[in-house]
Amino acid sequence: MKHIWQDRLAGLLVLIAGALSLREAEKLYRFHNGAWIGDHVFPALVGAGFVVLGLILLVRPGLGPAADEGERTERGTVIRVAAVPAILLGYTLLLPWAGYLLGTFAAAALLFRTVGTYRWRICLPAALLVTVCLDLLFIRWLNTPLPAGHILWL
Known part of the structure; x- marks a missing residue:
């Protein structure tokens, strides 16, 4: 059985991390040398990716392979x-x-x-x-x- 609530919780956490990263990129943008040059680029790209992936997990939970119920981590x-x-x-x-x-x-x-x-x-x-x-x-x-x-x- 796929655990949809776990995917949604993970999606929410990833979405929040992405939003924080985008906020940091916005604060760093004033130091830019160009659209793709500066300290803001990496946090913006990571934040945008996190937001997209977080939204996917929120909207479509359970897309990945299901873990075996009996499987335990050592x-x-x-x-x-x-x-x-x-x-x-x-x-x-x-x-x-x-x-x-x-x-x-x-x-x-x-x-x-x-x-x-x-x-x-x-x-x-x-x-x-x-x-x-x-x-x-x-x-x-x-x-x-x-x-x-x-x-x-x-």
């Missing part, structure tokens, strides 16, 4: 899914104190381990590679000021 999957925002929140809180390099390395390693379920011998070199690439891109090439942190300078 506990490990639920924990891994919940761990991703927790890791990102920890990264955000840790960044000023640990600094960009150490914080990014730790967050990337934990995300590789959590999402990819790779072994640590794969996660750590991959996290180091991601950290080096992001360092080259943001700090060296784009000259983005990122926090150096306090932990490495104790």
